Amino acid sequence: MAATPPKKNSSSGKDTLKSVGEFGFIEKIRESLKTKNPSVVLGLGDDAAIFKPTKGHEMVFTTDMLVAGRHFDLKTITPWQLGAKTMAVNISDCAAMGAKPTVAVVSLGVPKDFHVADLEAFYDGMKSWGEQYGAQIVGGDTVGSDNFVVNIAMIGEVEAGHALKRSGAKAGDALFVTGTVGDSAAGLHHLQHPSDKGNETASLLVKRHLTPVPRFTVGRALSTKKWATSAIDISDGLSSEIHHLCEESGVGAEIHEEAIPLSTSLLHYCEENQLNPLDFALHGGEDYELLFTVPLTKISEAVRKLPGETGVACKSIGRMVPKVKGIILITRKGEKIPLKAKGFDHFAAKG
Amino acid sequence: MAATPPKKNSSSGKDTLKSVGEFGFIEKIRESLKTKNPSVVLGLGDDAAIFKPTKGHEMVFTTDMLVAGRHFDLKTITPWQLGAKTMAVNISDCAAMGAKPTVAVVSLGVPKDFHVADLEAFYDGMKSWGEQYGAQIVGGDTVGSDNFVVNIAMIGEVEAGHALKRSGAKAGDALFVTGTVGDSAAGLHHLQHPSDKGNETASLLVKRHLTPVPRFTVGRALSTKKWATSAIDISDGLSSEIHHLCEESGVGAEIHEEAIPLSTSLLHYCEENQLNPLDFALHGGEDYELLFTVPLTKISEAVRKLPGETGVACKSIGRMVPKVKGIILITRKGEKIPLKAKGFDHFAAKG
Numbered sequence: 001m002a003a004t005p006p007k008k009n010s011s012s013g014k015d016t017l018k019s020v021g022e023f024g025f026i027e028k029i030r031e032s033l034k035t036k037n038p039s040v041v042l043g044l045g046d047d048a049a050i051f052k053p054t055k056g057h058e059m060v061f062t063t064d065m066l067v068a069g070r071h072f073d074l075k076t077i078t079p080w081q082l083g084a085k086t087m088a089v090n091i092s093d094c095a096a097m098g099a100k101p102t103v104a105v106v107s108l109g110v111p112k113d114f115h116v117a118d119l120e121a122f123y124d125g126m127k128s129w130g131e132q133y134g135a136q137i138v139g140g141d142t143v144g145s146d147n148f149v150v151n152i153a154m155i156g157e158v159e160a161g162h163a164l165k166r167s168g169a170k171a172g173d174a175l176f177v178t179g180t181v182g183d184s185a186a187g188l189h190h191l192q193h194p195s196d197k198g199n200e201t202a203s204l205l206v207k208r209h210l211t212p213v214p215r216f217t218v219g220r221a222l223s224t225k226k227w228a229t230s231a232i233d234i235s236d237g238l239s240s241e242i243h244h245l246c247e248e249s250g251v252g253a254e255i256h257e258e259a260i261p262l263s264t265s266l267l268h269y270c271e272e273n274q275l276n277p278l279d280f281a282l283h284g285g286e287d288y289e290l291l292f293t294v295p296l297t298k299i300s301e302a303v304r305k306l307p308g309e310t311g312v313a314c315k316s317i318g319r320m321v322p323k324v325k326g327i328i329l330i331t332r333k334g335e336k337i338p339l340k341a342k343g344f345d346h347f348a349a350k351g
Numbered sequence: 352m353a354a355t356p357p358k359k360n361s362s363s364g365k366d367t368l369k370s371v372g373e374f375g376f377i378e379k380i381r382e383s384l385k386t387k388n389p390s391v392v393l394g395l396g397d398d399a400a401i402f403k404p405t406k407g408h409e410m411v412f413t414t415d416m417l418v419a420g421r422h423f424d425l426k427t428i429t430p431w432q433l434g435a436k437t438m439a440v441n442i443s444d445c446a447a448m449g450a451k452p453t454v455a456v457v458s459l460g461v462p463k464d465f466h467v468a469d470l471e472a473f474y475d476g477m478k479s480w481g482e483q484y485g486a487q488i489v490g491g492d493t494v495g496s497d498n499f500v501v502n503i504a505m506i507g508e509v510e511a512g513h514a515l516k517r518s519g520a521k522a523g524d525a526l527f528v529t530g531t532v533g534d535s536a537a538g539l540h541h542l543q544h545p546s547d548k549g550n551e552t553a554s555l556l557v558k559r560h561l562t563p564v565p566r567f568t569v570g571r572a573l574s575t576k577k578w579a580t581s582a583i584d585i586s587d588g589l590s591s592e593i594h595h596l597c598e599e600s601g602v603g604a605e606i607h608e609e610a611i612p613l614s615t616s617l618l619h620y621c622e623e624n625q626l627n628p629l630d631f632a633l634h635g636g637e638d639y640e641l642l643f644t645v646p647l648t649k650i651s652e653a654v655r656k657l658p659g660e661t662g663v664a665c666k667s668i669g670r671m672v673p674k675v676k677g678i679i680l681i682t683r684k685g686e687k688i689p690l691k692a693k694g695f696d697h698f699a700a701k702g
Contacts, residue, residue, distance in 0.1 A: 041409055045599065046517050047447035047584055048413035048507065053404040058392055061489060062399035063504055065458035067496045096398035107416035107502045138412060145418045147497065151458045153414055153504030156399065166397050233398055248396065 015116040022142055025116060029123055037136045039102060049138035051103050057157040062093035068148040076191045079118040081210045082150070083125025089235070090154040091133055091214040092288040096233035098164040098223020099156030100216070101135035106152050109145025126152075133216050162223040164231035164292065169249035173229055173293035173320045176302075178215050178312050180263040181238050182277055183208040185284020186270070197272040204265040212288040217310035222292055227302040231292035237285040242327060243341035245291065252325040255318035255339055258332050283342040293320055366467040373493055376467060380474055388487045390453060400489035402454050408508040413444035419499040427542045430469040432561045433501070434476025440586070441505040442484055442565035443639040447584035449515040449574020450507030451567070452486035457503050460496025477503075484567050513574040515582035515643065520600035524580055524644035524671045527653075529566050529663050531614040532589050533628055534559040536635020541620070548623040555616040563639040568661035573643055578653040582643035588636040594678060594692035596642065603676040606669035606690055609683050633680075634693040644671055 017025060030044050041050035053059060066072060066086055077085070087104070094101045106126065110119065123137075130137060135154060169175075187209030190202040215233070222228040230249055232241050238260070246253050260281050270277040294302050299316075306314050318330075329339040368376060381395050392401035404410060417423060417437055428436070438455070445452045457477065461470065474488075481488060486505060520526075538560030541553040566584070573579040581600055583592050589611070597604050611632050621628040645653050650667075657665050669681075680690040 042514070042516060047444040047582075048411035048450070050409050050411050050448070050509075050514050052409055052511070058401050058403055059410075059506075060399035060401050061454055061456055061504075061506065063456040063458050063490060063492050063502070065460055065492045065494050065500075065502060067460050067494055067500075069497070070495050093398040097401070099399070103412055105412055105414040105504055107414050107504075109416055109418050109500060139414065141414050141416045141502075143416050143418055144421050145498070145500065146420070149416075149418075149460060149496065149500055151414070151416060151492075151502040151504075153412075153456055153458075153502075155410075155412065155506070158401075160403075163393070163401050165393060231398075 016113050017110055017116060017119070018112040020116055025119065025142060028116065029120070032123065033137050037134070040136055040138055043136070043138045049103065049105070051138065051155070054157050056160055058160050058163060060094055060097045060099040060156040060158060060163065061153070062090055063151060063153040064089045064093070065149065065151040074148065077210050079122040080125035083122040084128050084211055086150050086152050087126040087129040087135065088212050088214045088288065090152045091129055091135060091216060092212070092233045092235070094154060094156035095214050095216045095219030096164065096231050096290055097156065097158060098162055098219050098231065099158035100220060101133055101154055101156045103138045104130065104135050104152050104154040106137055106140035106150070108140065108142045109147070109149040110142065111146060111148060112144055114148070129214070133214070158223055162226065164219065164223050164228050166230055166232050166245050166248035169230040169245055169251050169293040169320050170295065171251050171320050171322045173295050174299050174316045175253060175255070175291065175293055175318045175320060176314050176316050177238070177261060177291050178218050178289045178314050179287070180261045180266065181234060181287045181289055182266050182280030182284050183263050184212060184286040185280040186266050188286070189275070189280070190269070201265040201268040205269060209286065212286065214288055215290045215312060218290050218306065218312050218314065221306060221309050227294055227298050228292040229295055231290055234287040234289045234291055235285060237283045237342065238287070238291070239282040239339055240285070240341045241291050242339065245293070246327055249320070250323055252321045252323050253318055253327045254321055254325070254330060255328070256330050259315060259317040261313070261315045367464050368461055368467060368470070369463040371467055376470065376493060379467065380471070383474065384488050388485070391487055391489055394487070394489045400454065400456070402489065405508055407511055409511050409514060411445055411448045411450040411507040411509060411514065412504070413441055414502060414504040415440045415444070416500065416502040425499065428561050430473040431476035434473035435479050435562055437501050437503050438477040438480040438486065439563050439565045439639065441503045442480055442486060442567060443563070443584045443586070445505060445507035446565050446567045446570030447515065447582050447641055448507065448509060449513055449570050449582065450509035451571060452484055452505050452507045454489045455481065455486050455503050455505040457488055457491035457501070459491065459493045460498070460500040461493065462497060462499060463495055465499070480565070484565070509574055513577065515570065515574050515579050517581055517583050517596050517599035519581040520596055520602050520644040520671050521580055521646065522602050522671050522673045524646050525650055525667045526604060526606070526642065526644055526669045526671060527665050527667050528589070528612060528642050529569050529640045529665050530638070531612045531617065532585060532638045532640055533617050533631030533635050534614050535563060535637040536631040537617050537620055539637070540626070540631070552616040552619040556620060560637065563637065565639055566641045566663060569641050569657065569663050569665065572657060572660050578645055578649050579643040580646055582641055585638040585640045585642055586636060588634045588693065589638070589642070590633040590690055591636070591692045592642050593690065596644070597674070597678055600671070601674055603672045603674050604669055604678050605672055605676070605681060606679070607681050610666060610668040612664070612666045
């Protein structure tokens with residue numbers, strides 16, 4: 001789990017970016033981002049950072065942009081949580097490739113009346129995950145913007161040939177998912193409907209929405225042991241990610257509704273508010289769980305060893321089938337219905 | 352020079368991001384970004400891209416964020432030019448480290464009524480520099496945003512131990528600058544004061560503002576030949592960058608006003624509009640020229656070979672001195688005055 005936020009920050013609550021300036025802020029954070037990571041040759045403060053790749057490894061490269069009002073609301077997420085979440089989202093992408101994160105650069109577009117203490121809390125949030133999983137912040141760009149926007153680009157390393165792609169699934173492979181799905185979306189639903197019933201169970205869902213945990217240990221176990229033929233992280237929603245995996249691998253899938261792992265918090269919250277947990281689980285998004293395929297020959301070893309080695313529950317929810325069979329959801333009643341991909345599209349007409 | 356923009360794009364002028372959706376757009380550009388670069392193991396379409404570092408090389412890692420209304424105005428810059436400029440700014444950072452760019456990820460925050468044809472033009476602009484200097488776009492993130500914002504993160508490679516840092520300058524080294532400085536800021540001034548005199552000369556200045564050329568060949572020559580002890584690119588303004596170089600290297604500098612390279616376009620434009628070219632040259636910014644230091648023992652070789660090997664003029668504008676002597680401008684009249692750093696600060700109280 002991520003470290004908890006510190007009680008106080010070093011800056012006075014009154015300093016704003018306008019009062020300390022861009023370079024003043026960079027000086028402030030530079031000291032706190034000094035690295036002991038031996039692969040980092042040069043950190044913050046030059047035109048670019050310098051790092052040394054590890055022999056025999058390939059690099060993975062990912063980026064995520066979060067925009068205020070679209071991806072988060074500074075009224076409901078603290079700066080520390082936002083920093084931790086932005087970092088977690090990128091680490092999750094590395095984990096989905098089976099890679100360990102190494103270095104990251106952070107771009108911030110910030111309103112000039114933004115408090116420096118809040119920005120420091122944001123950096124502390126990023127560092128909590130960064131330090132836990134080895135992702136060192138080595139550079140960035142801080143610019144003025146009317147609306148808060150953050151972008152992290154992250155490099156990870158994976159043993160050559162071991163990366164987990166979306167395209168490796170084969171018909172016959174079992175499809176697994178880590179943890180439980182739908183919690184984050186239900187947490188968001190509660191934030192947007194604060195008069196809903198079930199505040200106690202909802203607080204766990206809200207926590208999963210605001211402070212997601214990247215499945216680093218699972219991704220690393222899958223790639224080093226070569227247990228998985230493909231993997232993807234669940235950012236847009238389970239149904240949407242299953243479609244991505246099937247499309248890239250050229251296969252179909254059969255998913256068993258009853259096998260989809262739902263938390264008791266989600267079930268309680270949905271029961272109290274007459275909502276369908278399956279909607280959140282299939283189409284909710286932002287779970288940052290891993291979805292991966294395991295060939296028949298490796299299932300027993302993976303199922304036996306994964307929980308102990310990773311501390312994370314992994315559940316089989318179905319299997320990959322030839323492409324012609326399509327992507328099918330088998331309901332609790334045994335009906336076979338096409339599984340529609342209803343993930344989050346930032347530009348969808350309804351949005 | 353960057354390729355000129357193509358006459359037309361493949362998309363209908365009517366498509367918007369809202370009508371084609373995020374995934375529709377990604378499908379559209381994915382084909383056009385397919386790579387022949389052998390170091391790219393996996394490009395667009397997975398949780399992260401995969402690339403192989405070259406043996407014996409270190410990686411440089413840089414990022415730049417550009418926000419509409421702060422860094423550019425879509426009324427004066429075309430989408431193609433904006434794409435080319437964003438890429439050029441990042442390649443310039445690699446060049447300032449002596450590195451060759453290899454892979455880049457592009458994050459876009461885009462209003463949903465933005466035209467897909469304009470986004471394609473933006474990508475074509477990025478690709479024009481990317482293809483010229485080997486920076487392959489391998490991934491990114493496209494999200495909704497009320498205001499257009501773009502972030503590029505770029506990886507470059509440099510022979511181990513050859514990177515040009517800001518911290519290597521020694522007292523006694525000569526200080527060089529490429530090309531001419533101040534043109535970009537004067538071009539911006541003209542865009543903001545269209546009633547100024549001198550439209551013809553101004554068009555060259557505007558061109559330098561809208562389509563800067565990264566000094567890739569100079570950066571590579573300096574690092575491979577080990578001619579320079581330090582280097583930085585001029586994004587915030589010559590005076591500001593001289594201060595950065597001096598601070599990081601722990602030295603002072605003496606700059607000769609008369610040696611600062613000014614274009615005839617800048618001189619004409621300033622004469623016609625009663626402006627001081629030195630203000631643009633020292634404090635204007637966005638030149639993306641390189642500022643670098645050369646030790647005495649290497650000056651004659653560097654001066655003799657650089658123009659032929661790089662196609663770029665390089666001029667000595669002064670020398671580094673012990674830190675106690677400060678950072679001094681020697682005027683045309685021979686007066687020694689402190690050189691103030693008045694670069695662009697995104698959060699300065701005036702801004």
